[in-house]
């Protein structure tokens with residue numbers, strides 16, 4: 422019995438040695454040098470994703486906006502006609518081209534890729550044909566707007582998708598049309614703003630960025646330089662946009678911390694947090710934002726992360742933060758910004774229909790985009806005051822009682 426125990430003891434004594442040897446010789450992912458795994462460029466599918474917009478095999482047609490099939494049934498943004506290339510935009514004298522960008526690797530959560538089609542499928546009262554009650558303006562009657570389809574996305578790589586998005590946004594902007602991008606996650610701000618700066622000049626474009634989060638991380642994301650938390654850092658560091666032309670609105674919660682606020686101050690950012698809004702009231706802060714936009718460079722780009730709104734109105738997003746703004750606060754500001762400024766781009770990002778059980782977020786996102794379109798239409802129809810309200814809407818015909826005068 423004792424001999425058996427000895428044998429067992431000797432056997433067990435070898436186990437750690439065996440484990441050590443096994444570790445030495447078993448290849449492990451942690452033993453590899455920390456360089457990315459190279460891609461198989463010989464794979465026939467290597468670039469297939471990027472050819473989404475290759476229309477060389479399509480039937481020949483006259484350039485200009487067109488309806489895919491019948492006018493009912495095929496889903497386009499707001500039931501608008503489509504355009505496929507710059508020739509269509511030029512021939513149709515298009516004012517705004519709406520581009521879907523189905524990217525959601527940058528948020529690390531599946532779903533934002535369905536944002537564009539959720540907006541395409543949304544049913545909106547009026548839909549741009551009827552006059553917006555506040556302003557009396559029907560944006561479809563003032564503007565030529567098209568659905569420009571989707572940007573090609575490598576669904577396994579944010580990094581690889583960026584150049585294609587930038588090229589398409591640049592293509593729209595080069596015709597003089599306003600690119601309106603529906604995401605997709607906030608990594609899109611990097612190619613979107615870079616593209617607009619390519620066309621209008623790096624020092625000539627200001628950005629107003631609505632978001633609960635700061636989105637200017639330089640590290641902390643596994644070595645990635647682009648994700649939905651990083652587009653601003655990349656834009657500033659690469660010099661596509663100047664810090665003094667950047668305005669942040671709606672920050673709250675726990676990010677940025679002190680380092681981030683210091684970084685924004687060093688780069689001459691302007692920012693308006695929810696703390697400032699709670700202290701001074703929305704009307705006062707809204708006036709400041711409008712004044713700062715007017716004080717900025719010649720052109721304006723608006724980056725709208727729907728999580729700037731309170732999760733009560735936008736539950737369908739990847740990183741909701743309590744204590745946000747309401748649509749009733751935001752709509753007049755978006756309308757005014759798009760009326761009073763030379764808008765050269767607008768993006769709506771971080772809409773995730775998969776976590777939007779009541780279509781609340783789709784509804785509010787769709788309405789928000791149409792507030793911007795209404796603003797652009799107001800400007801085109803000659804209205805310069807972004808706060809303009811239709812007298813028919815806000816004044817009844819009966820004189821007020823003396824007690825109110």
Ligand SMILES: [Mn+2]
Pocket residue numbers: 607632634636649726771
């Ligand atoms: Mn964001």
